[in-house]
Amino acid sequence: MEYPINKRKAKQSNLSKKRPKLGHSNVDTLPWKTVSRSKEAWLGAEDGILELEEVEGVDVVYEETEGGRVAKFNIANDGDKHPNSEEDQGEAVAPEANARNDEAEAQSDELEQEIEPEAQALECLPFDTANLLPAWQSYPLHTQLLRSIYAQTFTAPTPIQSRAIPLALSGRDVVGVAETGSGKTLAYGLPILHHLLSRVRGSPKSKRTLKALILCPTRELAVQVSSHLNACLNEVSLDATPSSESVLDNGKGKSKKKREASEPGPSQAKSKARSPPPVSVAAIVGGMSAQKQRRILDRGVDILVATPGRLWDILEEDDTLAREIKNLRFLVLDEADRMVQAGHFAELDHILRLTLRSSQQEDTDPEFKELRKGKDVESPAEKEHMQTFVFSATMSKDLQRNLKIRKRSKPAKTKPASTLDDLLLRLDFRDPEPEVIDLSPEGGVVSTLKEGKIECLSADKDVYLYYFLLRYPGRSLVFLSSIDGIRRLMPLMELLNVKAFPLHSQLEQRQRLKNLDRFKSTQNSILLATDVAARGLDVPAVDHVIHYQIPRSADVYVHRNGRTARAMRKGFSMLMCAPDERRMVRALLGSLGRDESEISDMMVDLHMLDKLKARVQVAKQVDKAQHKVKKENYEKNWIKEAAEAMEIQLDSDFAPSDDEDADVPTKKRKDSAKVGALKAELKRLLAQPLLAKGISAKYITSGSRPIVDDMLAHNHHETMLGVMKGDAADELVTAKKKKPKKQVVHDEWNGFEA
Numbered sequence: 001m002e003y004p005i006n007k008r009k010a011k012q013s014n015l016s017k018k019r020p021k022l023g024h025s026n027v028d029t030l031p032w033k034t035v036s037r038s039k040e041a042w043l044g045a046e047d048g049i050l051e052l053e054e055v056e057g058v059d060v061v062y063e064e065t066e067g068g069r070v071a072k073f074n075i076a077n078d079g080d081k082h083p084n085s086e087e088d089q090g091e092a093v094a095p096e097a098n099a100r101n102d103e104a105e106a107q108s109d110e111l112e113q114e115i116e117p118e119a120q121a122l123e124c125l126p127f128d129t130a131n132l133l134p135a136w137q138s139y140p141l142h143t144q145l146l147r148s149i150y151a152q153t154f155t156a157p158t159p160i161q162s163r164a165i166p167l168a169l170s171g172r173d174v175v176g177v178a179e180t181g182s183g184k185t186l187a188y189g190l191p192i193l194h195h196l197l198s199r200v201r202g203s204p205k206s207k208r209t210l211k212a213l214i215l216c217p218t219r220e221l222a223v224q225v226s227s228h229l230n231a232c233l234n235e236v237s238l239d240a241t242p243s244s245e246s247v248l249d250n251g252k253g254k255s256k257k258k259r260e261a262s263e264p265g266p267s268q269a270k271s272k273a274r275s276p277p278p279v280s281v282a283a284i285v286g287g288m289s290a291q292k293q294r295r296i297l298d299r300g301v302d303i304l305v306a307t308p309g310r311l312w313d314i315l316e317e318d319d320t321l322a323r324e325i326k327n328l329r330f331l332v333l334d335e336a337d338r339m340v341q342a343g344h345f346a347e348l349d350h351i352l353r354l355t356l357r358s359s360q361q362e363d364t365d366p367e368f369k370e371l372r373k374g375k376d377v378e379s380p381a382e383k384e385h386m387q388t389f390v391f392s393a394t395m396s397k398d399l400q401r402n403l404k405i406r407k408r409s410k411p412a413k414t415k416p417a418s419t420l421d422d423l424l425l426r427l428d429f430r431d432p433e434p435e436v437i438d439l440s441p442e443g444g445v446v447s448t449l450k451e452g453k454i455e456c457l458s459a460d461k462d463v464y465l466y467y468f469l470l471r472y473p474g475r476s477l478v479f480l481s482s483i484d485g486i487r488r489l490m491p492l493m494e495l496l497n498v499k500a501f502p503l504h505s506q507l508e509q510r511q512r513l514k515n516l517d518r519f520k521s522t523q524n525s526i527l528l529a530t531d532v533a534a535r536g537l538d539v540p541a542v543d544h545v546i547h548y549q550i551p552r553s554a555d556v557y558v559h560r561n562g563r564t565a566r567a568m569r570k571g572f573s574m575l576m577c578a579p580d581e582r583r584m585v586r587a588l589l590g591s592l593g594r595d596e597s598e599i600s601d602m603m604v605d606l607h608m609l610d611k612l613k614a615r616v617q618v619a620k621q622v623d624k625a626q627h628k629v630k631k632e633n634y635e636k637n638w639i640k641e642a643a644e645a646m647e648i649q650l651d652s653d654f655a656p657s658d659d660e661d662a663d664v665p666t667k668k669r670k671d672s673a674k675v676g677a678l679k680a681e682l683k684r685l686l687a688q689p690l691l692a693k694g695i696s697a698k699y700i701t702s703g704s705r706p707i708v709d710d711m712l713a714h715n716h717h718e719t720m721l722g723v724m725k726g727d728a729a730d731e732l733v734t735a736k737k738k739k740p741k742k743q744v745v746h747d748e749w750n751g752f753e754a
């Protein structure tokens with residue numbers, strides 16, 4: 001959490017005029033409120049603001065204790081002039097909360113956004129669906145959602161949306177399988193939001209009870225789903241600024257203009273933060289402050305998007321939440337198959353058991369019995385109405401069939417679930433026959449995706465990768481199987497001036513989100529990721545997916561590829577295949593019903609490759625030399641520091657001898673000189689133009705292939721002279737003809753409008 005520092009002083013002076021009241025409060029019990037942020041302050045902002053919160057009417061006092069200075073908080077009584085009243089418009093409160101013992105909290109970034117009361121008023125405004133969103137006319141969605149769909153220029157539902165939304169709205173359970181990037185989130189999200197926006201809410205002061213639980217396999221996906229749903233609510237609120245007519249205005253290019261015009265100013269943001277949102281969505285994921293997430297839950301949310309691990313941690317201590325989950329209105333499993341792979345099986349199993357009807361619950365499980373004790377307070381009718389949605393881009397046909405014909409008898413009581421099929425078959429669908437919608441393309445290949453492969457030695461993969469990145473600039477997501485591989489490639493890419501960001505499970509969550517956001521906003525960059533990024537992540541403009549190492553299963557291949565070619569955009573995926581990986585590739589494609597020869601080889605300019613090889617070799621040497629110096633320094637310092645801390649004299653075996661001591665500066669100088677020389681060499685190589693064979697940079701009208709014509713036609717490559725600009729997909733050696741693909745059921749959807 002961060003606060004605008006310039007605002008802090010003014011706030012403090014206001015506060016200091018007030019008389020502190022009795023009673024010290026714990027920082028967690030203060031009445032924190034989320035402050036709406038402008039889009040510029042989103043995840044990628046340089047200062048890393050992930051979420052702002054404000055607290056009003058709190059005075060900070062310091063107490064000297066034996067353990068040092070401690071900040072305490074006094075809440076002013078209501079009679080006091082509100083420090084954040086209209087006079088202080090635009091101020092965000094900045095109590096000396098930074099001083100508190102809650103560092104973890106500063107790193108939390110759950111997304112809980114609120115929309116202002118005007119949005120509720122908008123509900124009554126008519127929306128001209130027939131003219132503005134003709135393709136959505138037959139979907140009886142809440143007008144606020146239609147406005148948001150319009151503002152986001154989703155002119156028509158995607159095929160999975162057009163099939164799933166009517167069923168979900170009519171109360172059915174849905175199992176949806178559709179290609180990556182085909183809009184599955186809103187296929188289940190819109191019916192849930194519609195239900196919650198349409199229901200009459202009790203007093204705004206009453207605590208919300210959880211209505212929908214969306215389980216996601218990864219933290220990033222959970223955060224993304226929650227943002228996606230919030231965007232559907234926020235668009236409404238943004239449009240609710242004075243010129244709400246603009247929503248009804250049938251102008252072209254409306255969306256951008258509208259958003260700009262309606263960007264909330266600080267004072268608006270403040271007023272928004274004060275009113276309860278009609279629907280609140282929060283993400284609860286691991287790697288962020290559990291304390292704060294509990295606080296959000298204590299305040300109450302309507303929709304919870306969570307990863308099973310963190311949710312189960314919280315549930316073990318939070319009986320109220322467990323009770324709410326037992327009475328859910330909607331349960332969603334997004335990418336359920338991945339959740340099982342991610343090692344969250346047990347947690348998922350426990351959570352799902354809470355959603356079973358009493359008649360199906362495990363009476364034999366003492367832990368579960370304990371959770372159930374005396375908590376079944378809601379009417380059974382409400383529980384009967386729970387709708388279950390299971391969505392994925394990959395789900396075996398067998399499992400789909402089994403889900404459909406599954407017997408409605410009690411699930412086996414004795415053992416916990418052991419496989420995904422087992423687990424899904426235990427889901428207590430209230431619908432006697434959940435509707436299974438399977439729109440997955442044959443072989444898992446999205447129609448707008450082109451695939452290629454490069455066969456090379458493992459040792460040469462770095463050079464081929466570098467070649468590909470220079471040859472086909474754009475946004476590339478590079479998948480590796482190990483974190484060590486990412487750690488090795490990161491410095492290499494940096495030395496070669498390739499803008500690279502890492503994403504793996506050992507990075508702090510805040511850093512993960514930040515890197516992802518930087519990748520999203522940097523046009524020519526790469527994300528070096530493990531399969532933590534394979535599922536569900538929606539970065540709209542990923543040009544290439546590169547499998548630096550072969551995915552371990554066909555599903556992972558499909559999901560990795562799904563990070564490009566989303567929403568009917570073009571995309572390219574490239575397999576880098578070492579000789580010892582060929583068998584794996586064959587097996588992987590075989591399990592998708594495909595043949596290895598269906599994937600074309602990439603054309604590679606070997607002359608250019610040689611030049612790049614020289615750069616990569618020197619870059620590796622620089623990295624190695626730098627690493628050696630760092631390691632030596634670290635080891636030396638570590639022993640010395642440890643000895644100093646323990647106040648002991650170093651043994652002669654460890655302490656450098658006088659001779660060695662004398663040698664140290666010389667050795668150091670030598671090592672640094674070596675690094676310097678290698679760096680200079682690399683700089684020289686990087687500065688050299690990359691010329692294709694037979695090209696002259698000096699005489700652009702001569703040489704065996706004059707490049708002047710390409711230049712005049714703006715067709716020349718930016719970094720490789722003499723090479724034509726082009727897409728990777730255009731540079732494939734023709735492959736064996738593919739089997740004709742199954743026709744997509746709904747082909748009227750053409751993705752985003754340009």
Ligand SMILES: Nc1ncnc2c1ncn2[C@@H]1O[C@H](COP(=O)(O)OP(=O)(O)OP(=O)(O)O)[C@@H](O)[C@H]1O
Pocket residue numbers: 153154155156157158161178179180181182183184185186392393535536537538540562563566567751752
């Ligand atoms: N009706 C629509 N028209 C155009 N774009 C849409 C529509 N609905 C959703 N989108 C956009 O399509 C993109 C992909 O959506 P989403 O992330 O829900 O796909 P997905 O099917 O869940 O993908 P994955 O299987 O990879 O998780 C998002 O950027 C979303 O905003």
